[in-house]
Amino acid sequence: MPMLRIRKVTAARDAGDRAAIAEAQAILRAQFHGLDPADIDKLPEQLENPLAYRFTGELYVAERGDGTPQGMALLLIAADLRFAYLDTLSVAPGRGGGGIGAALYQRVREEARAAGARGLYFECLPDDPALSPDAATRRQNAARLRFYERFGARPISGTAYETPLTPGASDPPYLVFDGLDRHALPGAARLRRIVRAILERKYGEVCPPGYIGDVLRSIRARGYALREPRYVKPAAAAAAPGGLQIPLIVNEGHDIHHVRDRGYVEAPVRIPAIRRAFAGSGLFAEKPARRFPERHLRETHDPALVEFIKRACAEQPPGQSLYPYVFPIRNPERRPRERSVLAGYWCIDTFTPLNRNAWFAARAAVDCALTAAGLVRDGAPAAYALVRPPGHHAERRAFGGFCYFNNAAVAAQYLSHHGRVAVLDLDYHHGNGTQDIFYDRDDVLTVSVHGDPSFAYPYFSGFAHETGIGAGVGYNLNLPLPETITPERYARAVARALKRVAEHRPDFVVLALGLDTAREDPTGTWSNAADDFERLGEQVGAMGWPLVVVQEGGYRVRTLGANARAFFEGLARALARVPRRRPAPAPAAAPEQNALRFRDGVVAADVATIRRIVGATGNFNTEEVAIAQELAEERLARGPASGYEFVFAERGGRVVGYACYGPIPGTARRYDLYWVAVDVDAQRGSIGRALVERVEQAVRGRGGERIYIDTSTSPGYDAARAFYARMGYDQAAVLPDFYAPGDGKVIFAKVLEPRQGV
Numbered sequence: 001m002p003m004l005r006i007r008k009v010t011a012a013r014d015a016g017d018r019a020a021i022a023e024a025q026a027i028l029r030a031q032f033h034g035l036d037p038a039d040i041d042k043l044p045e046q047l048e049n050p051l052a053y054r055f056t057g058e059l060y061v062a063e064r065g066d067g068t069p070q071g072m073a074l075l076l077i078a079a080d081l082r083f084a085y086l087d088t089l090s091v092a093p094g095r096g097g098g099g100i101g102a103a104l105y106q107r108v109r110e111e112a113r114a115a116g117a118r119g120l121y122f123e124c125l126p127d128d129p130a131l132s133p134d135a136a137t138r139r140q141n142a143a144r145l146r147f148y149e150r151f152g153a154r155p156i157s158g159t160a161y162e163t164p165l166t167p168g169a170s171d172p173p174y175l176v177f178d179g180l181d182r183h184a185l186p187g188a189a190r191l192r193r194i195v196r197a198i199l200e201r202k203y204g205e206v207c208p209p210g211y212i213g214d215v216l217r218s219i220r221a222r223g224y225a226l227r228e229p230r231y232v233k234p235a236a237a238a239a240a241p242g243g244l245q246i247p248l249i250v251n252e253g254h255d256i257h258h259v260r261d262r263g264y265v266e267a268p269v270r271i272p273a274i275r276r277a278f279a280g281s282g283l284f285a286e287k288p289a290r291r292f293p294e295r296h297l298r299e300t301h302d303p304a305l306v307e308f309i310k311r312a313c314a315e316q317p318p319g320q321s322l323y324p325y326v327f328p329i330r331n332p333e334r335r336p337r338e339r340s341v342l343a344g345y346w347c348i349d350t351f352t353p354l355n356r357n358a359w360f361a362a363r364a365a366v367d368c369a370l371t372a373a374g375l376v377r378d379g380a381p382a383a384y385a386l387v388r389p390p391g392h393h394a395e396r397r398a399f400g401g402f403c404y405f406n407n408a409a410v411a412a413q414y415l416s417h418h419g420r421v422a423v424l425d426l427d428y429h430h431g432n433g434t435q436d437i438f439y440d441r442d443d444v445l446t447v448s449v450h451g452d453p454s455f456a457y458p459y460f461s462g463f464a465h466e467t468g469i470g471a472g473v474g475y476n477l478n479l480p481l482p483e484t485i486t487p488e489r490y491a492r493a494v495a496r497a498l499k500r501v502a503e504h505r506p507d508f509v510v511l512a513l514g515l516d517t518a519r520e521d522p523t524g525t526w527s528n529a530a531d532d533f534e535r536l537g538e539q540v541g542a543m544g545w546p547l548v549v550v551q552e553g554g555y556r557v558r559t560l561g562a563n564a565r566a567f568f569e570g571l572a573r574a575l576a577r578v579p580r581r582r583p584a585p586a587p588a589a590a591p592e593q594n595a596l597r598f599r600d601g602v603v604a605a606d607v608a609t610i611r612r613i614v615g616a617t618g619n620f621n622t623e624e625v626a627i628a629q630e631l632a633e634e635r636l637a638r639g640p641a642s643g644y645e646f647v648f649a650e651r652g653g654r655v656v657g658y659a660c661y662g663p664i665p666g667t668a669r670r671y672d673l674y675w676v677a678v679d680v681d682a683q684r685g686s687i688g689r690a691l692v693e694r695v696e697q698a699v700r701g702r703g704g705e706r707i708y709i710d711t712s713t714s715p716g717y718d719a720a721r722a723f724y725a726r727m728g729y730d731q732a733a734v735l736p737d738f739y740a741p742g743d744g745k746v747i748f749a750k751v752l753e754p755r756q757g758v
Contacts, residue, residue: 006107009059011048020061021047024072031090043074054078054201055085060107062091062100071100075108077115078201083194084112085202086122105151106269106557109180118183121198123173124148124155126162127230132171141171146231152276153178156185158224160215161195165206177226181272188221195219244576246568247375247383248284249368250275253361269557271388277561283568284384292370295618295680297363300410300437302397303615304622308346309404313359321353348393348400348432348458362389362404369407372548373414376508381575382547384568385411390552392431392512393458401458406433408512408550412444413437415548417654417681419507422447422545424497426536427514427552428524430462430478434512440470440608445477445504447497449490451525452480471605475504483525487532490517494539502543509545515554515563522555530559530566537570544578547571596687597650598694602635606648609655616680619716628675631660644674647694649687656682659691661699661707669705692727700752707752708732713744724748 012018021044028040046057055076062070071091077084086108091100112120126132127142145155155174164172175195177185186194199212250271278284297306316322324347365387372383385407392408393401408431412421423438425431425448438444453462468476477500479493501509519527528536540547549571554560607629614620614628634642643665649657657678664670673695678687699707709729711720713736725731729748738745 005063006103007061007063008111009047009061010057012044018044020063021059023063023069024059024061024074027069027072027090027092028088030093032088046074046076054197057087058111060104060111062104071104073104073108075111076202077112077117078194078197079115081194081197082116082118083197084108084115084117084120085198086120087202089122101147102150102558105148109151109178110268113180113182117180119186119194120153120178120180121194122153122176122178124176125171126155126174131162134170137171142231145174145176148176148178149229149232151178152181154229155227156191156224157227158218159195160218163211163215165211181276185224185226188219188224191224192216192219244381244572245285246283246572247287247372247380248278249287249289249371249375249383249385251289251361251365251368251385251387253364268388270554270560271386273557273560274386274551274554274564275561277565278568281565281569283565283572287371287375287383289364289368290371290374292367295616296370296410296414297366297405298618299612299616299680300396300413301394301405302622303618303620303625305346305397305399306405307621309354309362309399310359312354313356316354316356318356321355323350323353325350346398348395348398352400352402352404358389358404362391365389365391365407366405366410369411369548369550370414372550373411373508373510376546376548377415377418380546382541382549382571384549384551386551388551391550392425392427392434392552393429394433395436396433398433398436401429401432403433406437408510408548408552409434409437411548411550412508412510415508415510416444420505421445421508421510422501422504422506423510423512424448424501424540425450425512425514425552426494426497426517427512428516428521428526429457429514429553430480431512431552432458432461435461435466435476435478438472439468439476440472440605442471442475445475445501445506447477447479447500449479449481449493449497452482454480455483457523470608481526485526487526487528490526490528490532491535491539494536498539498543501545506545508548509543510548510550511540512552513549513567514552515560515567516552516556518554518556518559518563520556520559521553523553528563530562533563534566534570537567537572538574539570541571541574542578544575595651596656596690598690599648599650600646600698602632602646604636606646606655606658607632607636610658610677613655613658613677613679614675617677619720628660628677631674645698647691647698649678649691649694651682655679657687657691659695661695663702663704664708669703671699671702671704671707673707673709688723689727696750696752705752707750709748711746711748712739713746714742721746721748 007020009017009020012021025040025043028035046053047059050056055078058075058077060073060075062072064070069092073089074087075084076087089101089104109120124144125141127138127145129138132138132141153176155176161175162172196212196216199207199215312322368385368387372385375383387407389402389404391403391406393403394406408423412423415421420443422445423434425434428451430450430453431448435446435448438446448462450456450462453459462478462480464478464480466476466478467474477497479497481490481493516524517526517528519529610632611625611629615625631644632646635644635646643662645661647659648655659673660675661671661673664672676688676691696707709724711717713734729750731746732749733747735745737743
């Protein structure tokens with residue numbers, strides 16, 4: 001399908017605006033032969049003189065990439081009464097049936113929501129034989145009503161609005177109401193004010209006061225309602241297979257993040273399109289999202305990336321977006337200061353913008369994914385985080401591909417504290433972010449079935465030879481597929497992916513679900529239909545794993561909901577058949593497994609562990625996290641000659657904290673305690689105290705007499721300073737403004753008692 005651009009025009013400011021207005025007028029003349037030419041000619045004035053018309057006019061013109069007009073819509077906003085009125089929507093002659101009308105109407109709905117409208121109103125000619133006696137005309141009227149009913153818009157019945165102005169005239173219009181997925185039909189008093197405004201402001205020259213009064217008096221409390229659906233039948237309520245209901249966590253605030261300036265396909269319509277298809281299915285039990293600490297983000301992503309996105313979004317003016325455009329090819333370690341250039345330092349493409357709402361929407365999406373993970377951890381067989389923006393292109397140190405934070409990876413990291421995890425990515429595009437985050441780990445397996453990066457985004461990641469590094473070798477599997485494949489070949493690739501996941505023996509599986517493998521998806525080239533998605537759901541569900549499903553791509557709105565529902569119908573049916581797998585609980589008879597164990601020295605896997613633990617605390621900036629990691633790397637490279645010694649605390653085979661210390665060069669028997677850091681999920685277990693005591697014991701054994709610790713005077717380190725005081729360390733010195741203006745250094749010291757018998 002050729003690229004479609006929808007241009008918004010609010011005044012004839014320049015030649016481009018004037019050309020768009022002329023295009024819209026040409027469409028009106030061609031499609032509405034009975035329309036008064038004066039009504040077409042006044043279009044520029046409607047846009048430029050809202051006081052005269054008592055509506056703010058907004059024109060939307062759909063154009064192909066070459067500028068050829070495809071359709072138009074005129075939206076009128078009544079800010080005083082907080083409603084919107086669709087004056088006209090029409091496609092160009094010969095352009096019907098190509099999705100242009102749907103794209104225009106969806107854009108109108110989004111703009112009405114953005115303007116704060118509590119409903120969208122418009123007129124449609126009737127499909128009732130008593131009002132439209134001509135069969136051919138009635139069929140056309142019914143087709144329009146069917147089109148709008150797909151979006152939830154239906155006529156208001158029980159009023160005299162469709163009374164003809166001239167007695168006996170045919171085809172008087174219905175008044176149609178669209179609640180924009182969030183608003184109910186208003187009460188009688190408010191509806192009367194809205195109808196009065198429509199009739200007086202729009203039709204005041206032809207509607208006499210007596211006629212308007214009759215219509216208003218017909219609007220009585222409990223006397224009107226939305227007409228029952230006539231063309232799009234709601235799905236009959238169904239019982240979930242085996243009584244199973246999947247917890248559904250929806251990012252309710254997702255629509256605050258919507259970018260209109262570059263034809264952004266990752267649009268708010270995606271979520272309601274899926275949600276509407278679930279109505280009456282009986283498959284889901286909606287659950288509210290919990291609010292989780294920001295440390296879960298910092299445990300998965302570089303804390304500096306988190307901070308950059310947070311600050312950059314807060315600094316953007318309302319309604320404006322910052323796009324990356326300069327990228328650090330040669331010297332990525334030198335960060336620029338200019339905000340617009342710095343965006344490229346953290347991004348992998350040029351089309352993922354930062355705006356004021358991106359942070360809040362992305363942050364809420366993470367909360368939804370974590371809520372789903374928590375429910376599965378607590379025993380739910382599956383849970384579904386229906387979120388946008390998506391996440392699987394967000395890497396540890398980069399955002400991009402419409403993704404800011406990696407929702408699936410954050411959920412996987414959370415679950416990795418409770419067992420073995422596998423992430424299965426079934427989006428059309430490779431989950432480069434998830435691969436990057438877990439590439440050097442063996443506790444989280446990553447498997448992806450996607451379009452070959454030789455032709456599909458993200459182009460530089462997702463090749464079959466990428467299998468992991470370090471401890472993660474063999475724990476990343478990419479299954480890139482050709483540009484054109486059959487659903488059967490896709491199913492075989494998924495079967496291979498599931499086989500590798502089964503070999504990992506996971507306690508939990510996180511499924512990054514992309515619906516962009518669908519036929520005619522604008523971002524993909526494959527041909528999966530609803531039946532194929534249903535079989536896919538059965539394939540995954542038949543494995544019986546505790547499953548967290550996180551929504552990723554899927555952009556063909558017309559089939560998006562049907563495909564999502566089909567997938568979950570297959571999944572629920574399979575889950576109801578197979579025995580439910582649960583994470584194996586720790587043996588009750590082996591309390592020693594929960595005992596704290598210590599080890600000295602550093603192994604290669606500790607580098608990533610240190611980065612994770614230090615980064616997740618939220619107390620250290622990027623440079624400090626890098627320093628902590630570098631100390632471990634230097635110890636690995638040089639051994640004791642590095643001057644750095646390490647103690648690791650482990651519980652159940654997992655590192656839960658560590659300390660780094662070493663002799664102070666040029667001193668006699670003085671040591672520095674460089675780092676003490678404890679896993680954020682284990683900070684209430686006296687692990688920090690145990691580590692410090694272990695270091696003190698080791699220093700005594702080496703003949704050390706004193707230990708020094710440096711920390712900050714800032715309020716964020718109040719707890720650290722109190723901890724050192726409880727451990728018997730005295731404040732030896734304070735260096736004001738050492739780290740930064742207002743941020744000084746505190747030096748603590750402790751004289752060690754000699755070992756007994758020495």
